[in-house]
Amino acid sequence: xxxxxxxxxxxxxxxxxxxxxxxxxxxxxxxxxxxxxxxxxxxxxxxxxxxxxxxxxxxxxxxxxxxxxxxxxxxxxxxxxxxxxxxxxxxxxxxxxxxxxxxxxxxxxxxxxxxxxxxxxxxxxxxxxxxxxxxxxxxxxxxxxxxxxxxxxxxxxxxxxxxx
Numbered sequence: 001x002x003x004x005x006x007x008x009x010x011x012x013x014x015x016x017x018x019x020x021x022x023x024x025x026x027x028x029x030x031x032x033x034x035x036x037x038x039x040x041x042x043x044x045x046x047x048x049x050x051x052x053x054x055x056x057x058x059x060x061x062x063x064x065x066x067x068x069x070x071x072x073x074x075x076x077x078x079x080x081x082x083x084x085x086x087x088x089x090x091x092x093x094x095x096x097x098x099x100x101x102x103x104x105x106x107x108x109x110x111x112x113x114x115x116x117x118x119x120x121x122x123x124x125x126x127x128x129x130x131x132x133x134x135x136x137x138x139x140x141x142x143x144x145x146x147x148x149x150x151x152x153x154x155x156x157x158x159x160x161x162x163x164x
Contacts, residue, residue, distance in 0.1 A: 004060075006050075006054050006056065008046070008050050010042070010043060010046045011025055012025035012026050012027040012039070012068065012069070013025070013027070013038065013039060013042055014026050014027070014028065014029070014035060014039075026068055027039040027043075027068040027069065027071070027072045028068065028072075030095075030096065036072075036075070036095065039072055039076075040072065040075060040076045043072050043073075043076045044076055047063075047076075047083065060085060061083065061084045061085055062084055062085060062086045062087065062088060062163070063083075063084045063086075063087050063088070064087065064088030064089070064090070065088070065089060065090070065092065066090045066091055066092065066151060067090075067091050067092055067120065067121065067149065068092070069092070070089040070090055070091070070092025070093075071092050071093065071094070071095045073087060073089065074087065074089060074092070074094060074095075075094075075095050084108055085108060085109065086108050086109035086110060086111070087108060087109075087110045087111070088110075088111045088159055089110060089111065089112045089113070089129075090113050090114075090151060090155070091113070091114055091115060091118055091120070091121055091126075091149050091150070091151070092112075092114075092121065092126070092129070093121055093125035093126060093128070093129045094128075094129050094132060107139065108138065108139070109139045109141070109162075110133060110138055110139065110140045110141065111141050111143075111158075111159055111162045112126065112129065112130055112133070112140055112141070112142045112143070113142070113143040113144070113145065113155050113158070113159075114126035114127075114143075114144055114145070115144070115145050115146070115147035115148050115149060115150065116144050116145065116146060116147075117146065117147060117148050118147070118148055118149045119148060119149065120148075120149035121149065123144065126142075126144075130142045141162055143155065143158055
């Protein structure tokens, strides 16, 4: 039931240019560890505020993210807090040069999905992420889709079925 869910979509803090006068936001520049740490604090504060604002059952909390959002979710919570029952990681990978040192307080489920034609984050990175998470003893459901760096309807349907 869609009424049983609360969706929170924090914005990445750093403005970036895509060229042709188009701007967007990113969680970090891969060469700037201080941005990763700042973004981690922002995400952790957002999670803490959300927990205070909404009466959320700990057994029903899932953290999701697309691209850098997925990277930050894995980095911030899976490595540092481990508050969630599961994670939805889309078109993402583990942040390079960051040790995946996970101390699990719970046994989270992970839905990991990626496009085989992704030109932003290579499919090889997603497959390596899957292997690393499984090697850490995590329950990973992995999907590949005929798509670029995007989210498609069949992927959303698979997420819905996975959640239920």
